[in-house]
Amino acid sequence: MSGTSEGTGSAADSIRSATTERHPAVPATAPSSRAESERRDYRAAFNAAHLAMAVVDRGGHVVAANDALAALLGTEPHALVEQHAADLVDLAAEARTWQAYQEVLRGRQARLRCTRRLKHPDGHSLWTEVTLGPVPGTSEVLLSVADISDRRDLQARLRHLQMHDPVTRLPNRTLFFERLSAALEHSSYEQGGTGRIGLCYLDLDGFKAVNDTLGHRVGDRLLTAVAARLTQCADQSGYGRTGGHLVARLGGDEFALLVEDSTGTEQLADLARSALAAVQEPFDLAGQRLSVSASIGVVERASADTSATALMQAADTTLYWAKADGKARWTLFDPERNAHRMTRQALSSTLRPAVERGEFALEYQPLVDLESGAVRGVEALVRWNHPQFGTLTPNRFIGIAEEDGSIVQLGRWVLRTACRQARRWQIEQPSDAPVFVSVNVAVRQVWDSDLVGDVAEILAETGLAPQLLQLELTESAVMGSAGRPLQALQALSDMGVRIAIDDFGTGYSNLAYLSRLPVSVLKLDGSFVRGFRYDDGAHPNPADETIVEALVQLAHRLGLTVTAECVETVGQAARLRRVGCDTGQGWLYSRAVAPDVIARMIGRQAASAASPEQDGPAPHPLV
Structure with a gap:
């Protein structure tokens, strides 16, 4: 029994025997020859192993250590015996690791694996992977320490390659966002910082032209030179004194200058000005002398009030503003301007469904005969009863509808609704001179839809006579018409529909077009009419009066009628009537009103015609 027991002794016993053999002060048992052979094998394997190992008792003391561990720690194996294993490999540095180590010693946890940076007695540091696990059949644990310094160095090199731009050697987008997220997470007044963060988001103006004309090699050299200047600019500005700074290439010709613990917008504005000036200095690139500019979006705010996504969205928006405002400049984020943009985006995303949901309505403003004061027509003006923003003009x-193309759908609805309403007034208030309806048309409606077909279909559907429909296009749109738009206007005119030029006098004003276009009405822009101020004590503008009188005479000679917009006073109406203007439109007569109000005007007008009480035009508003 005794021989059998010794013949199956544990590895720890064998390793311990190896220690006692090398250190005679430790008494050894007298094993059988077979057990002795096994111990020798264990001793040889333990001491010859390249993996640094030690046997540790439940109290955390080293029982035996091999040569590899001693070499790793710069000492002799016997010097490690009875030392605390935790001290040798720095297991007490972290509370979590120390707790797990204690659990392994007590047998409550099977294994511990962690990474530790150790300092060799000769002064150099090394990274190690420390593993502890129980030795089967014993109360001891086996400590192994693997030198992973080379692996860590390789990982560090790979990470550097992954986190840096190969062209400029700057941190790339991935590292930038990692650093930004960390800055937002740890920025705090309590840690001695300002609790704020700033960002300059820079984009080179016209960089694509450099690539296209000089090639990508020159383009890469330019990017590298820009990166060097931005880095030098950030370093010389000294923003590392109050917080960290990072210059990164986010991709293409986009760069970011991140300032941690910024001190306010003035600090970021100074950095933006310096960066802009640095980039605008000419570059000498292997015989190529280049001059470029940049646009910069600047954002600075409290770290607690933002996130990485929100900060970048604000920076991107502000960079867009800098580009839109003329490039070669820096622009500071403006919350009010951004709110307007967000509102515009919200309107754009809901405009198409709003037509289907019936959120739009039409109001009508009278077009009044300046001689008789009678309502000759009305202009249909669309309103959007938005569930969030209220009634929108x-x-x-x-403009949004014209950009995204929804003007075609909306314009078709306006045209159908206005024609249907005009026909209803005609049926309800029969007259020898029924009121016509004037509808605004965008040029995109002519290009992106069959406007002629739509008008013909709607007139047939509503029963409205073509001569009771007037289509208004802006002067710039009509004067620039050619090809399909001109053909469409001619077809509509041939159909009997009247064509009016809106805001005349503010666009091209190419009078030669008037003799060739199928136009029947000119609507003078309100800027001319505002010079006609007799009843408020101000002197009229003689130039405006001369221009209006000349335009009216020219229009009449060409067989056109003239409508004056923005008529607000009796004096303006009187002067317009004297120079021969045909109709007027403005607040003097009425604002845009609901269809039932127009119906009452027509009714009163019919009653007045049946029993006239006075001659001359109406001297007061119609409503």
Whole structure:
């Protein structure tokens, strides 16, 4: 029994025997020849192993250590015996690791693996992977320490390659966002920082032209030179004194200058000015002398009030503003301007569905005969009853509709609704001179839809006579018409629909077009009419009066009628009537009103015609 027991002794016993053999002060048992052979094998394997190892008892003391561990730590194996294993490999540095180590010693946890940076007695540092696990059949644990310094160095080199731009050697987008997220997470007043963060988002102006004309090699050299200047600019500005700074290439010709613990917008503005000046200095690139400029979006705010995504969205928006404002400049983020942009985006995303949901309505402003004061027609003006922003006038959404193409759908709805309403007035208020309806048309409606077909279909559907429909196009749109737009205008005119030039006098003003276009009405821009101020004590503008009178005479000679917009006073109306203007439109007569109000005007007008009480035009508003 005794021989059998010794013949199956544990590895720890064998390793311990190896230690006692080398150190005679430790008494050894007298094993059988077979057990002795096994111990010798264990001793040989333990001491010859390249992996640094030690046997540790439940108290955390080293029982035996091999040559590899001693060499790793710069000492002799016997010098490690009875030392605390935790001290040898720095296991007490972190509370979490220390707790796990204690659990392994008590047998409550099977294994511990961690990475430790150790300092060799000769002064150099090395990275190690430390593993502890129980020795089967014993109460001891086996400590192994693997030198992973080469692997860590390789990982560091690979990470550097992954985190840096190969052209400029600057941190890339991945590292930038990693650094930004860390800065936002740890920025705090309590840690001695300012609790703020700043960003300059820079884009080279016209960099694509450099690549296209001089080639990508020159383009890469330019990017490298720009990176060097931006880095030098950030370093010389000294923003590392109050916080960290990072210059990164985010891709293409986009760079970012991140300032941690910034001190305010003035600090970021100074950095942006310096960066802009640095980039605008000419570059000498292997015989090529290049001059470029940059646009910069600047954002600075409290770290607690933002996120990485929000900060970059603000920077991107501000960079777009700098580009849109003329390039070669820096622009500071403006919350109000951004709110307007967000509102515009919200309107754009909901405009098309709003037509289907019936959120639009039409109001009508009278077009009044300046001689008789009678309502000759009405202009249909669309309103958007937005569930969030309330009632919106056309200047808030027509431009958006023209950009995204929804003007075609909206314009078709406006045209159908206005024609249907005009026909209803005609049926309800029969007259020898029924009121016509004037509808604004965007040029995109002519290009992107069959406007002629739409008008013909709607007139047939509503029963409205073509001569009771007037289509208004802006002067710039009509004067520049050619090809399909001109053909469409001619076809509509041949159909009997009247064509009016809106805001006349503010666009091309190429009078030669008037003799060739199928136009029947000129609507004078309100800027001319505002010079006609007799009843408020101000002197009229003689130039405006001369121009208006000349335009009216010219229009009449060409067989056109003239409507004056923005008529607000009795004096203006009187002067316009004296120079021969045909109709007027403005607040003197009425603002844009609901269809039922127009119906009452027509009704009163019919009653007045049946029993006239006075001659001459109406001297007061119609409503």
